[in-house]
Amino acid sequence: MAVTVKPQQIALAVSTDPMLPVPYRVLRVRRETSDTFTFEFGSVDGSRFPFAPGQFNMLYLFGVGEVPISISGDPERPEILVHTVRAVGTVTKSLCKLKPGDIIGVRGPFGSSWPVVEAAGDDIVIVAGGVGLAPLRPAIYHILNHRGEYGRVVLLYGARTPGDMLYKKELAEWRGRFDVQVEVTVDAAKPDEWRGNVGVVTTLIPRAHFDPHHVTALVCGPEIMMRFTILELQKRGLRDDQIYISMERNMKCAIGLCGHCQYGPNFICKDGPVFRFDTVKEIFGKREI
Amino acid sequence: MVGEQVLIERTDFQRLLDALHQRGYNVIGPTVHDGAIIYSEIASVEDLPIGWTDEHEAGRYRLKRRNDQALFGYVVGPYSWKKFLYPPVLSLWKAKKTGKSFEVVPNTDEPPQYAFIGVRSCELHAIFIQDRVFTNGKFTDPHYQARRQKIFIVAVNCVQAGGTCFCVSMKTGPKATVGFDLALTEIIDDQRHYFVVEVGTEKGAEILQKVPTKRAQPDDIQTAKERIAQAAQHMGRQLDTTNIKELLYRNLEHPRWDEVATRCLTCANCTMVCPTCFCTTVEDVTDLTGTEAERVRRWDSCFTLDFSYIHGGSVRASAKSRYRQWLTHKLASWIDQFGTSGCVGCGRCITWCPVGIDITEEVRAIRQSELNRTQ
The missing domain is CATH 2.40.30.10 (Translation factors)
Known part of the structure; x- marks a missing residue:
C-alpha cells in the first residue's frame, strides 16, 4: 500500500x-x-x-x-x-x-491539506460546487484508495449546467460503486439534456446518509455556495470543527511573504487554503474581508 | 567595550564615516533632497542635513532651518530603511527559452554591504518587525536576509519629537535600546557640539578604534538621558493600544470605516512610507524577441483595486474595505501573524497622507464610540 x-x-x-x-x-x-x-x-x-x-x-x-x-x-x-x-x-x-x-x-x-488522515474512522461528506470539485478530487482518490478506513462516504456535487460538470466519467464510476453515495445536481438544464436533480447543491444535503456526530465534511466551491452548505450541514447537526472549507484569494508568492492572500489574520497560501471552519467562522461571510 | 559609552566630538564625526568607508561599507544617511530628508549614499559629513529640521502635521511636511548646526536635528523623512533592505523593485530571476523548455537563472547578485547612519529607534523596531516577516516564518526571503545580515547600524536617539510621532505609545522609542552597532545622542551646548555614543556590538567597538573618542563623563550621559526624556514628553500623537486587537476585530463593521472612506483617496501613500508594510507583487515580462523572460518583484499596496483581484472582481472593491484591511492588519492581525504590532509610531502615514487621515484618530474614534455606548 x-x-x-x-x-x-x-x-x-x-x-x-x-x-x-x-x-x-x-x-x-x-x-x-x-x-x-x-x-x-x-x-x-x-x-x-x-x-x-x-x-x-x-x-x-x-x-x-x-x-x-x-x-x-x-x-x-x-x-x-x-x-x-x-x-x-x-x-x-x-x-x-x-x-x-x-x-x-x-x-x-503549497498550503494546508484536507484532513483525510485525521478523518479516518469517520463518515465523510464531500460537497463540491463547480470547479470546486478539482481540489477535492485528490481527497476522493485518497479516501477511495483507503476505503476501509472510513465509514459511510458521500459525494454531493453541483454544477451550473450538465455541460459544466467536471470528471463526468469518474463521477459515473464512483456512482456505480456500492460503497459511496454520489448525488449530482445542476442549477439549470434544458428538458432533454438532463434527467437528474435540478437545484443547488445544498438541496442534496438533507438526503445524504451519514452520522452527524461522526462525520467530517469537506466543502469547496464559490464562497456563497460554501456559506449555504455550512448552514445546511449545521442543520444536520454538524459542529463547526467537523467542517473544512477551501478558500481562494489573489496570490503572488504562495509563501506568505507578498501579503496578497490575507484573510483576516490568515495567509491563505500557508495557513490555508484548507481551513477548519471554526478557525475562520468570525470572518467567514463578512463582506470584503 | 560593548555597553560602554564614549564621546565623539562633532569635529571628529567625519572620522566615523571614513572608518565605515574604509571597511567597505556603502554608507547611507540622511540628506536634503527635493525638500525632504531622504536617506541616500553619503560621502562626507557635509552631505548630512546640517542645520535642518522638519515639521510634521497630518498631511503636511516642511523642512525648516534650525538655529544651530545639528546633523540629526530632524525627525524622519518619507522613506525608511526598507528601501535598502527590501528594494522597491527587484529582479527575482531571469529565464531563457531553450527549444520548447526554458532555463531559470536566479538573481544571485551580491547585495551591497550597507552602513545606515541615523536610524531612529522606531525605525530600528521596524527592521525587527520586518525580520519577523521575512526571516522568521516557514519561508525566508533570501534577498532580505542577505542584505540584513551585513548591515552596520548607527542609531541616533531622538532628542526632539515630531508632530505626528507616537513611539512612546508603541513602546518603540525614542531611545534605541537594542539591535544597533552604535547609538548616538547628539548634544549641542553653547560651547560644544558632540555625541554620546553607546557601543552595541563588537563590530561597533572595532569601528570606533579608528575614531578619536573620549570617555563619557557621568554629566554627559545624564545630559543625553535628559534630552531623550524630553523628546518622550513631546510626542505629537498618542495611541491607546489596550486590547487593540480585540477592539478592532469586534468592530469590523463599525460605521467609522464608512466615514473614513469618504476621505481616503486609496492613494497608497501610507503603505509606501510605512517602514513595516511589506506587500509585493510580481511582474512577468519578456523581451521583444520572446526568448528571455524575467520576474520582477515590486512593492504593492493593499489600497489598490488589483491587490485583491480574483476572477470575477476584486475582493476589496470599496475604499472602506481597503482602509479597514490596512489598519486592522497593521494594528491587529499583524499581532496574530507575527507576534508584534505592525506599527512603530513613526507617524509617516499621518504626515504623508494627502488628506491627513490620522491612524491614531481613527482608532480613538472607534474606541470612544464603544465607551459612549457603555456609558
Whole structure:
C-alpha cells in the first residue's frame, strides 16, 4: 500500500528557493467543459511530485505569468502531476491552450491539506460546487484508495449546467460503486439534456446518509455556495470543527511573504487554503474581508 | 567595550564615516533632497542635513532651518530603511527559452554591504518587525536576509519629537535600546557640539578604534538621558493600544470605516512610507524577441483595486474595505501573524497622507464610540 504523505514531509520537497519555477512537460490534455481542461504533467528531470490532497501549485507560463491552481490528481501517483484549469483570466486562458510536449514552470506544493488522515474512522461528506470539485478530487482518490478506513462516504456535487460538470466519467464510476453515495445536481438544464436533480447543491444535503456526530465534511466551491452548505450541514447537526472549507484569494508568492492572500489574520497560501471552519467562522461571510 | 559609552566630538564625526568607508561599507544617511530628508549614499559629513529640521502635521511636511548646526536635528523623512533592505523593485530571476523548455537563472547578485547612519529607534523596531516577516516564518526571503545580515547600524536617539510621532505609545522609542552597532545622542551646548555614543556590538567597538573618542563623563550621559526624556514628553500623537486587537476585530463593521472612506483617496501613500508594510507583487515580462523572460518583484499596496483581484472582481472593491484591511492588519492581525504590532509610531502615514487621515484618530474614534455606548 502506498504511503500517505503528510504536509510536514512535503515542506522538504519544496526547492531551496521557493520562488524558482521548475519545468514540467504536458503529457496529456483532456477537455472537461467548454472552458475547463485537465492537464497531466511530468517533470522534465523525471522526479516525482509528492503532495497532500488540497494543496496547490503556482503554474508559470513562460513570459505570460503565474497563477495558483489546486492539484487535482491522485496523491498516490506522484509521478504524474494533474491540474484542472478553467480559462478565466490572461494566464489561465493561455494555459488552456497548452498541447502535449509544451513546458510550463511549477512551484509548490503549497498550503494546508484536507484532513483525510485525521478523518479516518469517520463518515465523510464531500460537497463540491463547480470547479470546486478539482481540489477535492485528490481527497476522493485518497479516501477511495483507503476505503476501509472510513465509514459511510458521500459525494454531493453541483454544477451550473450538465455541460459544466467536471470528471463526468469518474463521477459515473464512483456512482456505480456500492460503497459511496454520489448525488449530482445542476442549477439549470434544458428538458432533454438532463434527467437528474435540478437545484443547488445544498438541496442534496438533507438526503445524504451519514452520522452527524461522526462525520467530517469537506466543502469547496464559490464562497456563497460554501456559506449555504455550512448552514445546511449545521442543520444536520454538524459542529463547526467537523467542517473544512477551501478558500481562494489573489496570490503572488504562495509563501506568505507578498501579503496578497490575507484573510483576516490568515495567509491563505500557508495557513490555508484548507481551513477548519471554526478557525475562520468570525470572518467567514463578512463582506470584503 | 560593548555597553560602554564614549564621546565623539562633532569635529571628529567625519572620522566615523571614513572608518565605515574604509571597511567597505556603502554608507547611507540622511540628506536634503527635493525638500525632504531622504536617506541616500553619503560621502562626507557635509552631505548630512546640517542645520535642518522638519515639521510634521497630518498631511503636511516642511523642512525648516534650525538655529544651530545639528546633523540629526530632524525627525524622519518619507522613506525608511526598507528601501535598502527590501528594494522597491527587484529582479527575482531571469529565464531563457531553450527549444520548447526554458532555463531559470536566479538573481544571485551580491547585495551591497550597507552602513545606515541615523536610524531612529522606531525605525530600528521596524527592521525587527520586518525580520519577523521575512526571516522568521516557514519561508525566508533570501534577498532580505542577505542584505540584513551585513548591515552596520548607527542609531541616533531622538532628542526632539515630531508632530505626528507616537513611539512612546508603541513602546518603540525614542531611545534605541537594542539591535544597533552604535547609538548616538547628539548634544549641542553653547560651547560644544558632540555625541554620546553607546557601543552595541563588537563590530561597533572595532569601528570606533579608528575614531578619536573620549570617555563619557557621568554629566554627559545624564545630559543625553535628559534630552531623550524630553523628546518622550513631546510626542505629537498618542495611541491607546489596550486590547487593540480585540477592539478592532469586534468592530469590523463599525460605521467609522464608512466615514473614513469618504476621505481616503486609496492613494497608497501610507503603505509606501510605512517602514513595516511589506506587500509585493510580481511582474512577468519578456523581451521583444520572446526568448528571455524575467520576474520582477515590486512593492504593492493593499489600497489598490488589483491587490485583491480574483476572477470575477476584486475582493476589496470599496475604499472602506481597503482602509479597514490596512489598519486592522497593521494594528491587529499583524499581532496574530507575527507576534508584534505592525506599527512603530513613526507617524509617516499621518504626515504623508494627502488628506491627513490620522491612524491614531481613527482608532480613538472607534474606541470612544464603544465607551459612549457603555456609558
